[in-house]
Amino acid sequence: MERFTTLTAIACPLALENIDTDQLIPARFMSRPRAAGYGGFLLHDQRFGPDGARGFILDSPAYSGTRILVARRNFGTGSSREAAVYALWDFGIRCVIAPSFGDIFASNAVKNGLLPAQVSEIEADQLLAVLSDAPAPMMTVDLEANAITCGNQSIQFVIDPVRRLQLLNGWDDLDLTLQHQAVIQDYRGRRARNQAWAFPTIN
Amino acid sequence: MKARTLFDKLWDSHVIVTRDDGEALLWVDRHFVHEGSHHAFRKLDEKACDVAEPSLTFGVADHYVPTRGRPVIADPEIAGMVQRLKDNTGKHGIRQFGLDDPAQGIVHVVGPEQGLTLPGLLIVCGDSHTSTHGAFGAFAFGIGASEVAHVLMTQTLWQRKPKRMRIIVDGALGLHISAKDLALHVIATIGTDGARGQALEYAGEAIAALSMEGRLTLCNMSIEAGARCAMVGPDELTFAFVKDKPYAPKDDALAAAIREWQSLETDADAIFDRELRMNAADVAPTVTWGVSPEDALPITALIPSPDWLAPKRGSYVTEALTYMGLQAGVPLTSVAVDRVFIGSCTNARIEDLRAAAAVLKGRKAKVPGLISPGSSTVKRMAEAEGLDRIFTDAGLVFAESGCSMCVGMNGDLVAAGERCASTTNRNFKGRQGVGARTHLMSPAMVAAAAVTGHLTDVRDLPPVRS
Ligand code: SF4
Numbered sequence: 050m051e052r053f054t055t056l057t058a059i060a061c062p063l064a065l066e067n068i069d070t071d072q073l074i075p076a077r078f079m080s081r082p083r084a085a086g087y088g089g090f091l092l093h094d095q096r097f098g099p100d101g102a103r104g105f106i107l108d109s110p111a112y113s114g115t116r117i118l119v120a121r122r123n124f125g126t127g128s129s130r131e132a133a134v135y136a137l138w139d140f141g142i143r144c145v146i147a148p149s150f151g152d153i154f155a156s157n158a159v160k161n162g163l164l165p166a167q168v169s170e171i172e173a174d175q176l177l178a179v180l181s182d183a184p185a186p187m188m189t190v191d192l193e194a195n196a197i198t199c200g201n202q203s204i205q206f207v208i209d210p211v212r213r214l215q216l217l218n219g220w221d222d223l224d225l226t227l228q229h230q231a232v233i234q235d236y237r238g239r240r241a242r243n244q245a246w247a248f249p250t251i252n
Numbered sequence: 253m254k255a256r257t258l259f260d261k262l263w264d265s266h267v268i269v270t271r272d273d274g275e276a277l278l279w280v281d282r283h284f285v286h287e288g289s290h291h292a293f294r295k296l297d298e299k300a301c302d303v304a305e306p307s308l309t310f311g312v313a314d315h316y317v318p319t320r321g322r323p324v325i326a327d328p329e330i331a332g333m334v335q336r337l338k339d340n341t342g343k344h345g346i347r348q349f350g351l352d353d354p355a356q357g358i359v360h361v362v363g364p365e366q367g368l369t370l371p372g373l374l375i376v377c378g379d380s381h382t383s384t385h386g387a388f389g390a391f392a393f394g395i396g397a398s399e400v401a402h403v404l405m406t407q408t409l410w411q412r413k414p415k416r417m418r419i420i421v422d423g424a425l426g427l428h429i430s431a432k433d434l435a436l437h438v439i440a441t442i443g444t445d446g447a448r449g450q451a452l453e454y455a456g457e458a459i460a461a462l463s464m465e466g467r468l469t470l471c472n473m474s475i476e477a478g479a480r481c482a483m484v485g486p487d488e489l490t491f492a493f494v495k496d497k498p499y500a501p502k503d504d505a506l507a508a509a510i511r512e513w514q515s516l517e518t519d520a521d522a523i524f525d526r527e528l529r530m531n532a533a534d535v536a537p538t539v540t541w542g543v544s545p546e547d548a549l550p551i552t553a554l555i556p557s558p559d560w561l562a563p564k565r566g567s568y569v570t571e572a573l574t575y576m577g578l579q580a581g582v583p584l585t586s587v588a589v590d591r592v593f594i595g596s597c598t599n600a601r602i603e604d605l606r607a608a609a610a611v612l613k614g615r616k617a618k619v620p621g622l623i624s625p626g627s628s629t630v631k632r633m634a635e636a637e638g639l640d641r642i643f644t645d646a647g648l649v650f651a652e653s654g655c656s657m658c659v660g661m662n663g664d665l666v667a668a669g670e671r672c673a674s675t676t677n678r679n680f681k682g683r684q685g686v687g688a689r690t691h692l693m694s695p696a697m698v699a700a701a702a703v704t705g706h707l708t709d710v711r712d713l714p715p716v717r718s
Contacts, residue, residue: 066568067444067544071680076661079288080316080333094682123445126478126544127680129380131291131397152449152480153380157396211273211412222398223299226406229269229277233408236268236279246501246509247281249307249368 051162052219053192056143058116060188060199061107062180068092068120069127070154074136076128087132088139107140115140117188119176120147125154125165134161144190146197146206148173159212162219164192166206175202192217255519257416258485259451262391262516266374268408275410282368283309283403284359284377285341287316287333292378292400293340303344305407310368311341311348312359315661319624319651323351330662344404355498357627357653360384360472360597364464365629367497371486371513376403381597381677383475387467388494389486389516391451394475414449414480415525418518420456423532428710430607431466432599432675432694434458435473436538440548442528448478450526453518458532459484464493465603472598473677476545485517537710539584540679540692542572547679549584551697551709557581575681576689577669584707587691590670592621592648592702593684594695596658599675600626602633604695608675609639611699612646614716618705621648621698622664624656648702660685673701 078090096105106112118137124147125133134157137145144164155165168176179200180186188199190206192213197204214220226233240247256264263276270276283305285292296303303309316333318325325331334351341348349356355366360381363369369385375392376382378400385392395409403409419438439446452474454467462470467484474482491510494500501509536550549556555573557580558566573580578587594600594608605625623643625631631653634640643650657664658676660683666672668687675698676683679690691707700710 069544069678069680071678071683075682075686076659079661080329083291083294094686123478126444127380127476127678129378129394129396130288131378134396149445149448152478153394153396157398160396160398209412211275214273222402222410223405226277226402226408226410229408232269233277233279233406237407240279240281244372244512246370246505246512247373249282249499250501250505251499 050219050221053143053162053164053216055189055191055193056116057187057189059112059114060117060119060180060186061112061115062177063106063118063120064177066121067123067126070125070130070133070151071127073125073133074130079130079132083135086139087135088141091136091140111186116142117144117146117190118142119173119180120145121173122148122170123151124149125151127151129153131157134158134163138163146173146176159215160222162216164190164208164216166190166197166208168197168204168206172204176204255522257518257522257524258389258453258483258516259391259416260522262372262374263413265372266391275412277408278374278411280376280403280407280409281308281373282363282375283407284363285309285311285337285346285400286314286359286377286379287337289378289397289400290333290336290340291397292404295398295401296404299405301405303346303404306345308407309346309404311337311346312362313337313348313350313356314358315655315659317351317356317654318662319622319654319656319664322652327663354628357629358597358600358655361601361626361630364388364468365497365627367494367500370494370500370509371490371516376409380475381472383479383482384468384472384597386471386481386483387464388490389483389513391481391483393481414451416453417447417450417526418453418455418524419528419530421454421458421530421532422456423458424461425458425532425535428696429535429537430694430696431462431469432473433535433538434532435470436540436545436548436692437535438530439473439477439545440538441530442477444476444544444546445478447474449480452479452482454482454484455518460487463603464489465601468601469598473545476677486513537694537697539697539707541576541578541584542569543575543679543681545677545679545692547572548692551584551707554581554583555579577671585709586706588671588706589619589673589691589701591619591666591672592617592698593657593672593674593676594698595622595624595656596676597626598677599695600624600630602630604675605630605634605639608695608699609642611696611710611713612703613642615646615703617647617702619702621702622657623648623650625653627653646702657684659683666690673698673707
């Protein structure tokens, strides 16, 4: 997994709440292989209509090369589809800042090296305002310091400390789990002995 | 010993090891995979790993399966998805409930039906509505593809213990008012992030009185309130449901299991991080008007107007109403629908089909509609009871089982601009198709909308003259 330490990049304001994972990547694209890249599917139906591009903010030249998104509450709510993170990642997004995130989305994000940075509703509104007015909407997100700097604003963000370490170090859960192989086998043995009913049988 | 909640008990019994930082490695008793799990199987292949516990893993073809014309699948991309699940499960020795299996259906309907879902288990699936299985007093939650791959490889998962929340519902639900109405009422009350990341237990008189189907509906919808998982303490009704299910323990093993399951209840003085109390008498038939499940109101209400609201909420409502093609401030019952859908893991169990049939019996639908049973087993039960005839006599299509128009992956789509009264769980923009407009409600309410052609209070339908 790619490590996340600090990032200075163009940030795009999405002043919307409840951007669910069905919007982030519509279901019809999820049968596609990842190898071809999911970036074109990101927020597809907001960006493209039957007559082509709709002039959605993400596609405006000022935000080309965006790597950070700022949104309103409940970003990534809904379906557990990790493809929502793939779409963000393949588009180039490495950090999403919002007042709250869908529970499964936030977990998926971290597992792919994408930072879900939580701020208050008021701070999100401030960042959205600064970005909308800025001619060159640059932002710095520093995970070591849990800090966002944008224009003359400086804001502390919140992230679960374990997730923070995972992102800083680029850790993969699997390597960690394999170190516990012996205790896993012990547990399995106990479960099979004491809760035989927990193992399915058909007769 | 310290008093514990039901969730504490479920958690404690699955912890393999807890790290100093609080993350715990949990044992997974059941893992369901579906066509969408292909990303996870690819990760497995990349690492050249085997499935750790194939006999605890079950495949179900549901998201992409056709509801008509089986077994032919015209679209090669969709056919490829169904085939890929068959190949992946076949290769790893996993039991698959595939397209041609008499027990095929939606994963969250098949699990309970097959006795794979039991009290006291930890159940995961790469699908957010896995919370459904908590209705049995199980610890069940949805996971992403990376976690699916991790479970396939290790049969375990790292988790941090969530906070515990309880909603107690006193009193009794009124006539024609179902678990779906209660679920929408809860979500409208606490918001789509109201239970964010929490383990949510339902208790109280109104919950005890719910059927297993009703409890499944309620736990299913809890993900729309942001909950990590939802649960109801198992009782005699739960044990009776499990008995005689194909994969459930039998005879002595069942008796031993039940003895253990009886301890799966929240201790009297256990503490929750948050508790709410509601009264079932306050729940009306409830429908959504907007693009989030929290945008729900009693059917007797008016569509909200941005003018009544603070500016930020007002602009959200304006945008939602524009997408939905609705006028502010008019009665919900004035909204005409173009089609209806009865299906999904939320509301396509036998009790749901019976509730819809009770309304449709002797009546004709004014709009077209599709009914996709929750499983092929439910389909056969409905046919045995003659419900299929009631549906087709009303002019609706009674089809095969799958996720169908809940998500449209199999091609069962609502056309752009069309308005659908639906028993599903998400009214997100584009969920049922690009530009589709979804109103969520109970099966009885969808049936009522079908016969009048507009959103309707099912309690107001005049009796059918025979
Ligand atoms: S019926 Fe809908 S919500 Fe349920 S599993 Fe299928 S797609 Fe998901």
